[in-house]
Amino acid sequence: MSQILHIFRKDARHHWPEILISLALLVVYATLQPRTWTEQHYNRAFLDTFIHYLPGILILSWVFLIVRIVQGETLVGDRQFWITRPYVWHRLLAAKLLSVFVFFNLPLFIVQTVLLYVAKFPVMSSIPGLLYVHALFVFALVLPSFTIGSVTSGIGQTALALLIVCVVLVGFAYLSTVLPDSDVGIDSPDTEYALLYGATCVAVILLQYNHRRTLAARLIIGAVAMAMIATGIVWPFLFSATDTFPPPKPNAPLPAQFSLDQTLTFSGSDGEQFRFYRDDVELKFPIQISGLAAKTLAQLRAAKLDLDLPNGEHWTSHWQSVYHSISFGRTRDWPDIKMKRSVFDRFGSSAVHARLTLGFNVYELGTTTQTVMAADRINYPGGGRCLNEISRDSLRCFSALKQPGPLFVAADLPNSSCAVSKSASAEGWSSAPASFVEFSGDSTPDLQLSPINDFNVSLTRQYAYEDRSSSLPICAGTLLYISNVKFRYPVRGEVDLGQIVLNHYVPGISRKIIPRQNEHTITPPSDTLSGNFLNPDFVFLQRKTPARATP
Amino acid sequence: MTKRFGRVHALEGLSFSVPQGTVYALVGPNGAGKTTLIKILMNIFRASSGSASILGVDSKKISGKAFASIGYVSENQQLPGWMRVGAFLEYLRPFYPTWDTQLEAQLAHLFDLQLDRKLKQLSRGMRMKAALASALAFRPKLIVLDEPFSGLDPMVRDELGKALVNRSGDSTIFLSSHDLAEMEGFATHVMFLDAGRIKLCEEMSSLTARFREVAVTLAAPAPVPANLPPTWMQVSANDSIVRLVDSAFDAEGTLAELSRRFGPVQNVTFAPMTLRAIFLALGKSGKKSS
Numbered sequence: 001m002s003q004i005l006h007i008f009r010k011d012a013r014h015h016w017p018e019i020l021i022s023l024a025l026l027v028v029y030a031t032l033q034p035r036t037w038t039e040q041h042y043n044r045a046f047l048d049t050f051i052h053y054l055p056g057i058l059i060l061s062w063v064f065l066i067v068r069i070v071q072g073e074t075l076v077g078d079r080q081f082w083i084t085r086p087y088v089w090h091r092l093l094a095a096k097l098l099s100v101f102v103f104f105n106l107p108l109f110i111v112q113t114v115l116l117y118v119a120k121f122p123v124m125s126s127i128p129g130l131l132y133v134h135a136l137f138v139f140a141l142v143l144p145s146f147t148i149g150s151v152t153s154g155i156g157q158t159a160l161a162l163l164i165v166c167v168v169l170v171g172f173a174y175l176s177t178v179l180p181d182s183d184v185g186i187d188s189p190d191t192e193y194a195l196l197y198g199a200t201c202v203a204v205i206l207l208q209y210n211h212r213r214t215l216a217a218r219l220i221i222g223a224v225a226m227a228m229i230a231t232g233i234v235w236p237f238l239f240s241a242t243d244t245f246p247p248p249k250p251n252a253p254l255p256a257q258f259s260l261d262q263t264l265t266f267s268g269s270d271g272e273q274f275r276f277y278r279d280d281v282e283l284k285f286p287i288q289i290s291g292l293a294a295k296t297l298a299q300l301r302a303a304k305l306d307l308d309l310p311n312g313e314h315w316t317s318h319w320q321s322v323y324h325s326i327s328f329g330r331t332r333d334w335p336d337i338k339m340k341r342s343v344f345d346r347f348g349s350s351a352v353h354a355r356l357t358l359g360f361n362v363y364e365l366g367t368t369t370q371t372v373m374a375a376d377r378i379n380y381p382g383g384g385r386c387l388n389e390i391s392r393d394s395l396r397c398f399s400a401l402k403q404p405g406p407l408f409v410a411a412d413l414p415n416s417s418c419a420v421s422k423s424a425s426a427e428g429w430s431s432a433p434a435s436f437v438e439f440s441g442d443s444t445p446d447l448q449l450s451p452i453n454d455f456n457v458s459l460t461r462q463y464a465y466e467d468r469s470s471s472l473p474i475c476a477g478t479l480l481y482i483s484n485v486k487f488r489y490p491v492r493g494e495v496d497l498g499q500i501v502l503n504h505y506v507p508g509i510s511r512k513i514i515p516r517q518n519e520h521t522i523t524p525p526s527d528t529l530s531g532n533f534l535n536p537d538f539v540f541l542q543r544k545t546p547a548r549a550t551p
Numbered sequence: 552m553t554k555r556f557g558r559v560h561a562l563e564g565l566s567f568s569v570p571q572g573t574v575y576a577l578v579g580p581n582g583a584g585k586t587t588l589i590k591i592l593m594n595i596f597r598a599s600s601g602s603a604s605i606l607g608v609d610s611k612k613i614s615g616k617a618f619a620s621i622g623y624v625s626e627n628q629q630l631p632g633w634m635r636v637g638a639f640l641e642y643l644r645p646f647y648p649t650w651d652t653q654l655e656a657q658l659a660h661l662f663d664l665q666l667d668r669k670l671k672q673l674s675r676g677m678r679m680k681a682a683l684a685s686a687l688a689f690r691p692k693l694i695v696l697d698e699p700f701s702g703l704d705p706m707v708r709d710e711l712g713k714a715l716v717n718r719s720g721d722s723t724i725f726l727s728s729h730d731l732a733e734m735e736g737f738a739t740h741v742m743f744l745d746a747g748r749i750k751l752c753e754e755m756s757s758l759t760a761r762f763r764e765v766a767v768t769l770a771a772p773a774p775v776p777a778n779l780p781p782t783w784m785q786v787s788a789n790d791s792i793v794r795l796v797d798s799a800f801d802a803e804g805t806l807a808e809l810s811r812r813f814g815p816v817q818n819v820t821f822a823p824m825t826l827r828a829i830f831l832a833l834g835k836s837g838k839k840s841s
Contacts, residue, residue, distance in 0.1 A: 006645050014633060078595045081630050081682070084623040086646045088615040 003088060007095035008102075011072050018068050019103050022061040029054050030111040033450055034118055037398065055449050062104050063145045067158050069099045070149030075208040077153055083212065093209045100142055105134055112451040119452050121383070121400040129401040129445040136447040139194075143201040150208040151217050172229060179236050189235070193228060200224045241302045241319035245359035245492035252489040255362045256292035260285060260497045261332060264465060265504035267512035281344040283505045284334045285356060286465065287495060292328050295365040297408060297485060299439050300324040302359030302492075303335040307352045315343060319359070325439065327408070329432030332466040344502060354497035362491060363439065365408055366484040373478040380404070380482055386457060393471035394458035401445035403453045406485035409436040411459050411478050430462035434472045439485065465513055552601035554587055554747075561587045562747045565601070569740070574719045576738035576755075577727040578830065584747040585727040586625070589697045592725075593623055606693055619647050622686030622722075625697035626679065632671025636664050636681050640688065647689035655688040661710055675702040683711065687718065694718065696726035700733055712737050731827040743830055750833055755826075762829045763800040767793040767809050768818040776812055784836035791817070796824070796832040 012019065032051050073082050073092060112130055116123050148165075152158045204217045248254045264286040283305070292298070305317040317337050324333055335358060371378060376388045384399035410433045436457045446453065460469040474480075554562040562584045569575045577585050590596040592603055594613040603610040608617055631639065640659070644650045659666060662680035670678060679702055686694065694715070700708045708730075715724055716737045728734055734741065741758060743751040751758070769791040779786055782799035793813060797805050802821060810816050824832070 002645065006642075010642055014631075077629075078590060079625070079627055079629045081628050083595060084593050084618055084621070085643065086616050086619040 003091045004095045004098060007073075007087075007092060008098050011069055011095065011099045012103075014072055015065065015068055015099075015103075018061070018065045022058070022065050022103065023107055025054070025058045025061050026107050026111055029058055029449070030114060033115055033452070037119070037452065037454065058449065059141065062141060064155075065103060066100055066142060066145035067149035067152075067155070069096055069103075070146055071152070071154065071158075072096075074153045075150050075212050076157075076214045089209045093205070096146075100146070104142065105137070108137070108449070109134060112449075116400060116451050119398065119400075121452070126400050126451065130451060133401065133445050133447060133451070136445075139198060140447055143198065147201040147204050147221070150205050151214055151221065168225060168229070172232060175229075175233060179233060189231065193231075196224060196228065241304070241359050242492070245302060245490045248491050248493060252362075252491055254491055254493040255296050255298040255360060256326070257290045258358065258493060258495050259288050259290075260356075260495060260500075261288040262498075265514050266507050267514045277341060277506075279341050280338040281341055281348075281506060283337045283339055283502060284467070284507050285337075285497065285505055286467075287333050287335060287356070287358075289326060289330050289333060292326065292330065294328050296328060297363040297365065297437060297439075298326040299361040299363065300326060300333060300335060300358055301361050301490075303337055304357040304359075305337045305339070306355045306357070307347070308354075309347055309352055310350050315347075325437040327432050327435055327437060330430060330462065330466060331432075332430075334465075334467045339502070344506075348502045348506075351499045351501055354500050354502075356495045356497055357492055358495065359492045360490065361439070362488045363406065363485045364488050366486050368481050368483040371480050371482065373474055373476055373480060375476045378480065380480075388474055388476075393473045394456045395474060397455050397457050399453045399455075401451050401453065402443075403438070403441050403446065403455050404484075405441040405443060406487065407436070407438045407441070408483045408485050409457055409459065410434065410481040410483075411472075411474060412481070430466045432462055432466075434459040434461040436460070437485070439487075467513075552588075552591065552598045552603060554584070554591060554596065555599045560747055562591075562598075565747075565749055567742060567749060567752050569723060569725055571723050572720050573739045574715065574724045574737050575726070575740045575742065576734040577725065577742050577744060578729070578731055578734060578826075579727075579744035579750075580834070581729075582746075583744040585744055586697055587747075588744070589623075589625070589695060589725075589727060593621075593695060619649070619689070620692040621695060622689065622691035622693070623695045623697075624679070624682045624686045624699060626699070626701040628682055630670045630678060630682060632669065635667055635669050636673070637666030639670060639681065640666075640685055643685050643688075649691075650689045652688075654690065655684065658684040658687055658714070661714060662707065676704060676707065679703060680707065680711075683714075687714065690718075691722055694722050694724045694726070696724070698728055699726055700728055700730050708733055731830060732825070735826040741826065743833060745834070758829065759823065759826070761798060761800050762824045762832070763797050763805070764822040764824055764828070765795050765797050765800075765805065765809070766820045766822070767795075767813065767816055769793060769813050770815040770817050773813050779812065780808060784832050796829075796836075797821075798832075 032054070036051065073087070073096075074080055109130060112133070113123055113127075116126050116130075148158055148161050152161050200220060204220055207213055207217050207220070246252075266284075300322050302319045303317075303322045304319045307315040309315055317339060320337055322335055324335065326333055335356065337356075371380065373388065378386045378388070378395065380386060380397065384397050384404060386395035386397040389396050436459055458471045459474060460471050462469050552562060552565045553560070565588065577588065579585055587596060591598050592605055592610050594610050597611065605613055606617070606620055613621070634642065636659075640655055644652070644655075658664075662677075662684055664677070664681055664684060665673075668677075670681060673681065679699065683696075683699065686696075696715075699711065703711065712733060715726075718724065719737070719739070726734075726738075735755070738755050741751070741753065741755050742749060772791045773788070773793075775786055775788045775793070780799075782797060784796040784798060786793065786795040788794075793809075800821065805821070806816070806819060809819065
C-alpha cells in the first residue's frame with residue numbers, strides 16, 4: 001500500500017498542471033450548467049460557444065490527464081529508469097488507478113451530486129444510478145484512455161493513435177452507408193462487441209503492466225479492431241433485416257393493414273422536380289393504414305423496394321433505415337426509399353411492378369396517467385419535471401440521470417387561447433391525436449456528464465396528407481395523457497404496389513400532391529384547439545382520475 | 552544464450568559465469584552486443600534461446616523486488632527529467648529497504664551533485680552521476696553498469712572507479728565499457744565480445760600474464776616460416792628483427808620456440824601489454840584466443 005501511495009503522491013506532484021486544468025474546467029462546467037437549464041444566454045458569442053464545447057473540452061482534458069498519468073511510468077520502450085527499479089507491477093497499476101479515481105471519478109461524482117441537489121432532485125436515491133454512470137465512464141473513457149496510454153510512449157504517439165482510431169471509426173461509419181442493410185436496425189452483436197472491447201482493453205493493460213510486451217499489445221489491439229471491422233462488414237450479409245423483422249405470425253401479426261393510396265401522386269412528371277437530386281433520388285409512397293388497434297403503436301424502422309423492370313431484370317433497394325412512428329388514428333404514412341439516380345433515369349418514366357416491404361417494431365401502451373398542465377410546469381410520472389416553453393410549442397423536461405423509457409404522451413385541450421399556427425391548420429388534421437412518442441430508452445442511467453437529463457416533449461399532429469406534422473401549443477389547463485410503452489415484437493409486411501410509374505412518387509421542391517381522383521376530401525381544420533385534439537374514439541386513454549400538476 | 556533480432560544474430564552461443572565479488576568488465580567494439588547482453592540479464596530483452604541466472608534468479612523472472620538488490624545504470628537510461636536530483640533520490644529511497652542515506656550523501660558529495668537542479672537541466676555526465684548515486688546508495692549485491700564512463704570527465708571517471716573499487720567485495724560489479732584503460736585499473740575479470748561472440752573471457756591477471764609483445768633480433772635475416780604456433784599473432788619480420796604477440800607467454804618456452812622457428816637468436820625482449828594493446832592484437836589478428 002505504501003508503494004501505491006508513494007507513486008500516487010509522485011503523480012499528483014508531477015501532473016498538477018493537468019489536474020488543475022481538468023478540475024478548473026469541471027468547476028466552470030458545474031457553475032454554468034444550471035444556466036443551460038434555463039437557456040440563459042451570454043452577451044458574448046464566444047462564451048456561448050465555449051459553453052457549447054465545454055463538455056468536449058472537459059472530456060479531452062480527462063483523456064489527456066489519464067494518458068499522462070499512465071505515461072508517467074511509460075510502458076513502451078526499454079530505456080525507462082523505473083523498469084529496473086523495485087516497482088511491483090500490480091502496485092504501479094493500482095497507483096495509476098487510484099490517481100484516475102481521485103482526479104477524475106471523485107471530482108465528477110461530487111459535481112454531479114451537487115448538480116442533482118441544485119436541480120432539486122433526490123441525491124441519496126440517485127447515488128446507485130450515479131455509480132452506474134461512473135461504471136459507464138470507466139468503460140467508455142478510462143479504459144480506452146488507459147489502454148492507449150499503456151501502448152504509447154508520449155503525447156505525440158497518443159495523438160497519432162487517436163488519429164488512427166478516428167480514421168477507423170470514420171471508415172467504419174462510411175462502410176455502414178455503403179453496405180446494404182447495415183443501418184436498418186439489424187441486431188448487430190453490440191453486447192459481444194462491448195465484451196470483446198472491454199476484454200481487449202483489460203488484457204492489453206495487464207499485459208503491458210506485467211510484461212511490457214508493447215508489440216504484442218499493439219498487435220492484439222490491431223487484430224481485435226480488424227476482427228470487429230470485418231465482423232461489421234460481414235454481419236449484414238449474414239443477418240439481414242429480413243431476419244430482424246420476421247413475417248407475421250398468429251401471435252405476432254402486422255399491426256395494421258397497409259396498401260398503396262392510389263389516389264395520391266406527386267405532380268411534375270415532366271422531370272422538373274428531379275433537377276435538385278444528385279446521386280440519389282428519393283421516392284415517397286403514400287401508404288394507407290387501416291385497422292391499427294387501439295393502444296398499439298408501431299415504429300416503421302426499415303423499408304425495402306423491389307422492382308421488376310421492363311427489361312426483365314430485378315432491382316432491389318436493399319433494406320433502408322426509416323424512423324416513423326405510427327400511432328392509433330393514423331390513416332396514412334409515407335415511407336421513403338432512396339434510389340440511385342442512374343437507375344431512376346433509366347426506368348423512372350416506365351411502368352414497373354413494385355413491392356414495398358416494411359419492417360416494424362410493434363409496441364403496446366402500458367398504464368396511462370392523466371395530469372393537468374399548471375401555469376408553466378408539470379411533473380410527470382417517474383420523478384421528472386417539465387417547463388412549458390410556449391414560444392417553442394414544447395415542454396422542456398428534466399429528469400435525474402436518465403430519460404424516461406419508451407413513452408407516449410397525448411393531450412386534450414380545453415377551449416383556451418392556445419393559438420394554432422396558420423400553416424398547421426391549412427390542410428386539415430389527421431384523426432390521430434396530437435402526441436409525442438419516444439421509443440428509445442431503458443431503465444438504466446445514460447452515459448452523460450450532467451446528471452440532469454434535459455429533453456423536449458413536443459406534441460405534434462399530422463396534417464395535410466399526413467405527410468406533415470406540426471407542433472401544437474400546450475397551455476395551462478391542458479390535460480395530458482402519459483403512458484409508458486412496451487415493446488412487443490418485430491414484424492415485416494409486404495405491400496404490393498402493382499404497376500406504378502416511379503416519376504409519380506418523387507416529391508419536388510414545391511411538394512405538389514395530386515389527388516388523381518376526386519374521391520379524396522380534405523377535412524377542414526377546426527377553429528378551436530379543443531376540436532383538434534383527442535378524438536373521442538380514444539377513450540382508453542382516459543382511465544385515471546386527473547391529478548393536478550405540482551407547480 | 553542466443554539473441555536474434557530478425558535475421559541479425561546479436562548474440563551467439565554465449566556461456567559464462569561471473570564470480571561473486573568480482574569486477575567483471577565486458578568489453579568489445581561498437582555493435583558487439585554488450586548492451587543487448589546486459590539488457591537480457593536485466594530482463595529488459597528476452598533471449599531467443601538459453602537462459603541466465605542472476606543472484607540465483609532466472610533473468611526472465613527478474614522484476615519488482617528482485618531489483619532491490621541490483622543497481623543498474625545505463626548511459627542511455629531515461630530519467631524523470633521533471634524531478635530535481637534531491638527529489639529523485641528521495642523518491643527512490645522507500646523502494647529500497649537497504650537504502651543508506653549516509654552513503655547517498657557521500658555519493659552526492661563525491662559526484663558533486665546539485666540536489667536542487669532538475670534532472671533535465673543537467674549535462675549528460677551529471678545525469679549519469681545522479682543515476683549512479685541512485686544505483687549505489689542502497690548497497691546493491693550486484694551492480695550492472697552499461698558504459699558508465701560515457702560522458703564523464705577524467706576526474707569523475709577516476710572518482711567513480713575508486714567508488715566502484717570500494718564497493719567491490721561487498722558487491723559484484725558487471726560493467727561494459729569502451730574505455731579499456733579505465734577497466735584495466737580495477738577490473739578483476741574481463742570478457743571480450745565481438746560480433747555477438749565471446750572472443751576472450753578470463754581473469755585480468757592471467758590475461759595480462761599470458762600476453763607479451765615479443766621483439767627478436769636474429770643473427771641473420773630470415774623469412775617468416777609457415778605453420779607458426781596458433782598463439783602467435785601479428786608476426787612480422789624486417790631484416791633480422793621479428794615482432795609478434797604471444798598470447799601464451801612462457802619465457803623459457805617462448806624463447807625455445809623462437810629459436811626452433813628462426814634459428815639463432817641474438818637478442819629478445821618480452822614487453823607486457825596493456826589491455827588496449829591485447830584487444831587490438833586480438834581484433835587485428837582475427838584469431839580466437841585459446
